[in-house]
Amino acid sequence: MSGLLRAEGLSFRQGGRRILDDVNIDIAEGEIVTLVGPNGGGKTTLLRLLIGTLRPGSGRVIRRPGLRLGYTPQKMQIERTMPMRVGRFLSLSGGLKHGARAAVLDRVGATGLESAQLSDLSGGEMQRVLLARALLREPHLLILDEPTQGLDQPAEAAFYRLVSEIRAERGVAILLVSHDLHVVMGACDRVICLNGHVCCSGAPDHVTADPAYQRLFGSRADFALYRHRHDHSHDHGHDHGHEHGHEHGDAQGHGHDHGHGHTHGPAQPPRASAPDHAAS
Amino acid sequence: MDDFLIRAGLAGIVAALVAAPLGCLVVWRRMAYFGDATSHAALLGVALGLLAGLPIMFAVTALAAAMALTVTAATAAGRYAMDTVLGVFAHAALATGLVSLALLPGVRVDLMAYLFGDILAVGWDDLTLIAAGGAVILAVTGLFWRSLVNGTLSPELMVAEGGSLVRDRLVLTLLLALFVALAMRIVGVMLITSLLIIPAAAARPLSRTPEAMALGAALVGTVSVVGGLWLSFTLDSPTGPSIILAAAAFFCLANAIATLRR
Numbered sequence: 348m349s350g351l352l353r354a355e356g357l358s359f360r361q362g363g364r365r366i367l368d369d370v371n372i373d374i375a376e377g378e379i380v381t382l383v384g385p386n387g388g389g390k391t392t393l394l395r396l397l398i399g400t401l402r403p404g405s406g407r408v409i410r411r412p413g414l415r416l417g418y419t420p421q422k423m424q425i426e427r428t429m430p431m432r433v434g435r436f437l438s439l440s441g442g443l444k445h446g447a448r449a450a451v452l453d454r455v456g457a458t459g460l461e462s463a464q465l466s467d468l469s470g471g472e473m474q475r476v477l478l479a480r481a482l483l484r485e486p487h488l489l490i491l492d493e494p495t496q497g498l499d500q501p502a503e504a505a506f507y508r509l510v511s512e513i514r515a516e517r518g519v520a521i522l523l524v525s526h527d528l529h530v531v532m533g534a535c536d537r538v539i540c541l542n543g544h545v546c547c548s549g550a551p552d553h554v555t556a557d558p559a560y561q562r563l564f565g566s567r568a569d570f571a572l573y574r575h576r577h578d579h580s581h582d583h584g585h586d587h588g589h590e591h592g593h594e595h596g597d598a599q600g601h602g603h604d605h606g607h608g609h610t611h612g613p614a615q616p617p618r619a620s621a622p623d624h625a626a627s
Numbered sequence: 628m629d630d631f632l633i634r635a636g637l638a639g640i641v642a643a644l645v646a647a648p649l650g651c652l653v654v655w656r657r658m659a660y661f662g663d664a665t666s667h668a669a670l671l672g673v674a675l676g677l678l679a680g681l682p683i684m685f686a687v688t689a690l691a692a693a694m695a696l697t698v699t700a701a702t703a704a705g706r707y708a709m710d711t712v713l714g715v716f717a718h719a720a721l722a723t724g725l726v727s728l729a730l731l732p733g734v735r736v737d738l739m740a741y742l743f744g745d746i747l748a749v750g751w752d753d754l755t756l757i758a759a760g761g762a763v764i765l766a767v768t769g770l771f772w773r774s775l776v777n778g779t780l781s782p783e784l785m786v787a788e789g790g791s792l793v794r795d796r797l798v799l800t801l802l803l804a805l806f807v808a809l810a811m812r813i814v815g816v817m818l819i820t821s822l823l824i825i826p827a828a829a830a831r832p833l834s835r836t837p838e839a840m841a842l843g844a845a846l847v848g849t850v851s852v853v854g855g856l857w858l859s860f861t862l863d864s865p866t867g868p869s870i871i872l873a874a875a876a877f878f879c880l881a882n883a884i885a886t887l888r889r
Contacts, residue, residue, distance in 0.1 A: 362705065398787045418787035423780050429655045430834045431780075439777055440788060464835065484788065492783075 350375055351414055351488050351520050356406035357396055359389070366392045368544045369406070374488060379514055379521045381551075383528045384541035385563055390524045391421075393541060394492055397522075414488060417481030417519075419474070421492040427466055433476055434461035440480050451479045455509060470497040474506060482513070491523040495530070503527070507534040528555065528564075634754050635746045636856055639870060641761040642813045642822065643848025648768045648841040649806055650827035650848075652799060655779045655837075659824055660713035661698060666807045666819035667717050668694030670724025673741055677734055684756060684808045692804035694720060699796060721816075744815035744867030746856075753812060760809045764802055771798050776837050814867040821871045826851065829878040832885030847877045 354372040358365070367389045374380055384390050395401040397408055398418060437448045452458055457475040460468070468476060474494050481489055491510070495503040511534045514521055525531045528538065528551070538554040540546045546559040554560050653662055669687045676686030694716065701712050728736055740748070749757070768775070771794075777785040778795040786792055810819050830843025855870030862869075 395783060398783050400783050400786045400792055416787045418784055420781040420784050423784075428657075428831065429651075429779065430831065430836055430840055432836050435836045435838075436780075439773055439780075441773070490787065 350409075351411050352397065352522075353409045354393075354397060354406065355409065357393070357403045357408070358405045359392055359396060359401065360404050361392075365543065367396070367403075370541070370545055372397075372539065372545070374520055374522055376487070377514065377518045377520050378537060379510070379523070379535040380537045380539060381528065381531050381535040382522065382524045382539050382541055383526070384546075386526075388542040390541055391492065394490060394522075394524065398490065411487070415484055415486045417484050417486030417489040419477035419481050419489075419491045419494055421494075421496060421524075423465075431465040432461070433457075433463050433465060433468070436465055436476065437461075437480050437483060440483050447483060448479075451482050452476075454513075455479045455482070471502045471506070474498065475509075478509070478513075482517075486519060489519055489521045489523075491521065493524050493526065495525070495527070500530070503530055507531055510534060631747055631749075632856065632860070634749050634751065635866070636853060638749045638754050638757050639746055639813055639852035639856065640849050641757050642810045643826065643852050644845050645761045645764045645806055645809065646822045646848055647826060647830075647845035648772070649764070649802060650823035650825075650844055651830075651837065651841045652775055652779060653803075653820075653823050654827045654831070659820055660710055660717060661695070662803065662820035662823055664698050664713050664717035664720060665691045665695045665803055666811075666816045667721040667724065669807050669811050669816045669819075670741060671720060671727060672724075672808075673736070674724060674727040674731055677728075677731055677736070684760075687808040687811060688804050691807040692801055695800040695804055699800065724816075740815070741811065742815045742817050743865055744811070744813050744818065746813045746866045746870075749812055757809055757812070760805060764805055764809070767798065767802060771795075775799060814870060818867055818871050821874070822848070825871065825874040825878050829874065829881040832881050847874060847881075851877060 350373055352372075352374045354370060357367055357370040357372075359367040370389075370393060372380075372393075382390050382393065392401065396403050398416065399408070433452075434448060437451075449461065452460060452475075455475040455478050457472055457479060460472060460476060463472075465473070465476070478489075478491075478494070481491075494510075495506050498506060507530065510521060510523070513519065523531070523535075532538075532551040532555075535551060537549065538551050539548040540554055540557070540560050540563065542563055546563065547554050547557040549557075653659060668690045672687035672690030673683055675681070675690060676683040679686070698713060698716050701716065702709050707715075725738075728738065728741075737745070774785060774790045774795060775798065777788065777790060778792075782792055782795070785795065806823075807816075807819055810822055814822050826844040826847040827840065829847045830840045834840035834843050851870055851874035854873035854876075855866060858864060858873060859866040859869040
């Protein structure tokens, strides 16, 4: 296995509280790994340890020599005090040709935003611009911290589709944090469930069937299982049945959305009351 | 026009130019209180410098840097909210400085000059020192600008792109300490933070990029220095406060323009 990044026995304490305990992670070239876990489970801490803004109490992080990271923060502290054009924001990633910027904005579906102010972007546009900046560095590994927080369901699905496509095009490995496994499920190869330690990990269907995962996520796990069976029977592992054709933005030729919609209509738990967004 | 006014004008303009990019960083990172703590420590630096017979500018830089590092460590301990820690340190430093200056044996210091600046007394030697210090600060700021802006946006982003968190903090801390030593003669320890913040805040509503905001702050600062000197000359008002008053007027003007444009 050609490992890009490996964490060995990472532990981290803060103010006497143990945040992470003996975490081992291995990320190989070109794979998409999703990190799930409850709030306070140490997902953000683990990312910080992997990136290097925090030092582990014990254990170590080993990177393949020359590894280039791309990172999209969950939140940025710009608010309204710092004026920032999208174009300038992209160029701050370090010496790149002007033409590359427009091309990468096109690729992520943020065409023509170059002179917009960062603070004026919608949540979805912001995520695409952040992704564009990370891609400009031609990274070997992309780390996305809750990239779909605050996005509605169709925008979320569209974003994960974009991520899958970019992986297919560039062979970049992707580590992403999500609070919402059943939306990412189809897009990722491996799931790591984190709650202070690695509770379980493996292929998405393996993890959702794991008792440790079900204890953590309760009824959501049932829902995910249900989703899983559904996906499986229709062999549409990479899509999600809640789009009903009203997805805005660039629908990238996934014509089977409608089929999903009415197949499981009656049995489907009402989307509006799904607990994941309210709980996060 | 007298020589002393030219020297005062030049010294003030150097300080305003240096304050512009640093002030933007202070505004973006919400470090106004941090600036207060650092600049108030300068007074203690004066006392120590006089006591030990060290050059004042050197002692002030050292004390301001020590204070900045202490405050950073104390904040990281996380026992209190950041503004509480900074409030305690800023005012404790000011009080310690005032007490130690008063207790200094056999020395009488012009306290007002340290508190509110003494720009009209800047000599050619001082001016040379201020210009050299200003050039160093501007050069280092320029060298690290991209990384400082990235670190402001998101420390994780900066580190992921190859930056260093320690270097980022250290560079900004030392630059601010050096700036405190440089600006003390001009506006005094009580008003140093305002020289950082007000021009940057005035430039904010009329700028579209971080660099434009820094240039705008430099412009506002420069015009405020000239305006403040003129005000002080015609009204016989204290010079440091007059400069800040002019900057505050530009802040109001910029916001009025921004409101009307909308």
